[in-house]
Amino acid sequence: MNYLDFEKPLAEIEGKAEELRALARQNKGMDVEKEAAALDKKAEQLLRDLYKDLTPWRKCQVARHPDRPHCKDYIDALFTEWTPLAGDRNFAEDLAVMGGLARLDDKPVVVIGHEKGHDTKTRIERNFGMARPEGYRKAIRLMDLADRFGLPVVTLIDTPGAYPGKGAEERGQSEAIARSTQTCLRLRVPMVTVVIGEGGSGGAVAFATANRVLMLEHAIYSVISPEGCASILWKDAEKMREAAEALRLTAQDLMKLGVIDAIVPEPVGGAQRDRAATITAVGKAIGKALGELSGKSGDKLVADRRRKFLDMGARGLAA
Amino acid sequence: MNWISNYVRPTINSLFSRRETPENLWTKCPECGTMLFHRELKDNLNVCTSCDHHMPIRPRARFERLFDGGIFTEVPVPAPIPDPLGFRDQKKYPDRMKAAQKATAEKEAMLVAEGEMGRTPIVAAAQDFDFMAGSMGMYVGNAMVAAAERAVQKKRPLIVFTAAGGARMQEGILSLMQMPRTTVAVEMLKEARLPYITVLTHPTTGGVTASYAMLGDVQIAEPQALICFAGPRVIEQTIREKLPEGFQRAEYLLDHGMLDRVTHRKKLREELILITRMLMRATPPVAGDLPAPPPSAAPAAPAAGTAPA
Numbered sequence: 001m002n003y004l005d006f007e008k009p010l011a012e013i014e015g016k017a018e019e020l021r022a023l024a025r026q027n028k029g030m031d032v033e034k035e036a037a038a039l040d041k042k043a044e045q046l047l048r049d050l051y052k053d054l055t056p057w058r059k060c061q062v063a064r065h066p067d068r069p070h071c072k073d074y075i076d077a078l079f080t081e082w083t084p085l086a087g088d089r090n091f092a093e094d095l096a097v098m099g100g101l102a103r104l105d106d107k108p109v110v111v112i113g114h115e116k117g118h119d120t121k122t123r124i125e126r127n128f129g130m131a132r133p134e135g136y137r138k139a140i141r142l143m144d145l146a147d148r149f150g151l152p153v154v155t156l157i158d159t160p161g162a163y164p165g166k167g168a169e170e171r172g173q174s175e176a177i178a179r180s181t182q183t184c185l186r187l188r189v190p191m192v193t194v195v196i197g198e199g200g201s202g203g204a205v206a207f208a209t210a211n212r213v214l215m216l217e218h219a220i221y222s223v224i225s226p227e228g229c230a231s232i233l234w235k236d237a238e239k240m241r242e243a244a245e246a247l248r249l250t251a252q253d254l255m256k257l258g259v260i261d262a263i264v265p266e267p268v269g270g271a272q273r274d275r276a277a278t279i280t281a282v283g284k285a286i287g288k289a290l291g292e293l294s295g296k297s298g299d300k301l302v303a304d305r306r307r308k309f310l311d312m313g314a315r316g317l318a319a
Numbered sequence: 320m321n322w323i324s325n326y327v328r329p330t331i332n333s334l335f336s337r338r339e340t341p342e343n344l345w346t347k348c349p350e351c352g353t354m355l356f357h358r359e360l361k362d363n364l365n366v367c368t369s370c371d372h373h374m375p376i377r378p379r380a381r382f383e384r385l386f387d388g389g390i391f392t393e394v395p396v397p398a399p400i401p402d403p404l405g406f407r408d409q410k411k412y413p414d415r416m417k418a419a420q421k422a423t424a425e426k427e428a429m430l431v432a433e434g435e436m437g438r439t440p441i442v443a444a445a446q447d448f449d450f451m452a453g454s455m456g457m458y459v460g461n462a463m464v465a466a467a468e469r470a471v472q473k474k475r476p477l478i479v480f481t482a483a484g485g486a487r488m489q490e491g492i493l494s495l496m497q498m499p500r501t502t503v504a505v506e507m508l509k510e511a512r513l514p515y516i517t518v519l520t521h522p523t524t525g526g527v528t529a530s531y532a533m534l535g536d537v538q539i540a541e542p543q544a545l546i547c548f549a550g551p552r553v554i555e556q557t558i559r560e561k562l563p564e565g566f567q568r569a570e571y572l573l574d575h576g577m578l579d580r581v582t583h584r585k586k587l588r589e590e591l592i593l594i595t596r597m598l599m600r601a602t603p604p605v606a607g608d609l610p611a612p613p614p615s616a617a618p619a620a621p622a623a624g625t626a627p628a
Contacts, residue, residue: 162529162548162549163557164548164549164553164554164557165549165554165557165558166554166558166560166562166566168548168549169547169548169549169554169566169567170575171575172533172575172576172577173529173548173549174528174529174532174533174546174547174548175529175533175577177498177529177530177548178498178502178528178529178530178531178532178533178534179533179534181498181499181502181529181530182502182505182506182534184499185499185502185503185506186506201486201495201526202495202498202525202526202529202530202548205495205496205498205499206529209499209502221492221495222491222492222495223486223488223490223491223492223494223495223526224486224488229488232488233408233409233488234408234409242408243408246404246406246407246408246491247404247488247491247492248404248491248492249491249492253492254492257403257492257493259492259493259496306503306506309496309499309500309503310464310500310503312493312496312499312500313399313403313457313460313490313493313496313497313500314400315400315403316400316402316403316404316405317403317404317405
């Protein structure tokens with residue numbers, strides 16, 4: 001279990017309970033269960049309190065938690081017949097973006113998502129979920145494929161942002177992102193997006209321009225990272241707490257602003273505490289959203305999606 | 320001595336300094352250091368007369384030289400709700416807005432206008448880097464949508480001059496949502512089969528580059544303009560190596576296939592006339608000096624014979 005800094009008191013209590021139980025296993029006849037159970041209860045209460053009203057910055061930490069389920073976990077658990085499709089047909093295969101064919105409740109769909117990786121090796125392979133132009137161009141190719149064969153598109157967003165690298169710029173990072181957003185807007189099939197962790201700026205929008213945009217309870221979605229914003233506006237990257245507050249990047253604020261359509265609740269203590277339950281809840285939410293969109297004509301799906309984004313921001317937080 | 324140094328000298332100094340070098344009469348070229356007289360610089364479209372360095376040019380000044388006889392009509396842009404997030408960093412967002420409005424005498428960071436360019440009716444939009452770094456928020460989104468709607472309604476090409484530090488952080492997620500929103504505007508033009516031409520000027524970065532700037536039917540940049548998604552400083556911090564000379568400049572992007580042309584500001588108008596007229600399948604432009612339009616003529620009225628097929 002990886003604890004976040006604000007979970008330290010919790011780590012202490014849970015650690016103590018664990019110690020007691022370990023002691024009891026070594027010395028038969030020692031009865032610690034009552035004491036340990038009391039500690040468990042205390043920990044549970046503390047967890048509930050901590051997560052009841054997470055500050056925006058704590059949400060950022062939870063959204064980036066290494067134990068949080070990632071795109072690959074959702075694909076493995078929710079979809080059947082997963083068939084990854086690779087490459088942008090121009091330059092390379094980008095492992096920061098997963099994409100392919102799969103079935104959701106037996107119905108074929110195209111799945112696209114950012115994958116951050118779960119250990120040093122896979123994180124480097126996946127470039128920490130930061131896509132290069134090839135990743136977006138692969139997504140464009142797969143969305144076109146879905147469009148031609150009438151398959152709904154499901155995207156899972158979890159990226160710190162598009163990769164700021166020399167090669168990425170030379171090969172047209174901006175153009176790839178712009179074209180990917182444009183492709184989303186042209187799809188004549190239903191498109192559903194779930195922000196499962198970090199929705200980092202343009203790198204997220206590129207395949208989050210969907211008919212339905214859902215967000216996990218503690219996920220974040222922002223124009224810039226709080227650290228980046230702090231270093232520009234406060235001239236001090238350490239002011240990320242203030243920046244996170246000001247940016248309104250939580251699912252709750254985005255719901256008020258009309259930027260997202262629904263919040264998928266997370267288990268107490270965040271997705272990382274009960275990965276299976278989180279994945280199931282996300283699966284149900286995707287199924288529901290796709291159900292609402294099925295039967296709509298291509299024209300209607302395109303027109304609705306455009307209207308949705310044209311109307312965005314017409315009301316502020318006051319609404 | 321006292322009387323001279325405390326009274327006479329300051330008086331003389333103030334008299335002379337006021338008379339001889341009022342502010343803004345001379346501009347120093349940031350590239351070659353030449354002192355340029357303001358009238359000369361203005362006549363040269365803010366391009367240095369000695370080294371051809373392109374300095375920023377404000378939307379109004381640009382439009383005055385783009386449209387025939389400097390005549391254009393502003394296209395109204397719906398005002399968004401002010402400060403949608405109640406944003407506050409070290410300053411309040413409404414205070415920053417007021418300061419920018421005062422400093423620039425403009426409402427916001429984009430100006431939309433219609434009129435004729437070489438007798439070709441067009442709609443044009445230009446971003447104002449002097450206004451909060453030209454940043455894209457709700458207003459710029461509204462301006463792009465208004466420009467596209469007007470172009471579609473009147474069946475005219477749209478030319479957009481971009482210049483921006485990126486999305487406006489003070490509008491948070493709503494500024495990010497202008498990326499898909501402005502893309503919807505571009506889609507309106509594409510669907511109506513109307514030319515959409517982007518002119519990328521220094522600097523065009525971030526969310527602006529990664530949306531409407533890079534979706535032009537034709538993409539032209541001004542010489543030496545910085546055009547990028549991530550800025551050079553961010554990249555250097557990420558990859559920890561020095562970037563090559565001229566990286567992310569217009570000429571570099573041209574070499575890498577990201578642009579159609581890099582064009583000197585003084586040749587830009589002529590080129591835009593040629594391109595829009597060909598794309599609209601209009602007759603070749605009239606050679607030589609065009610007669611000045613009569614002062615009473617409504618600038619928005621399309622000239623006969625140039626209506627799109």
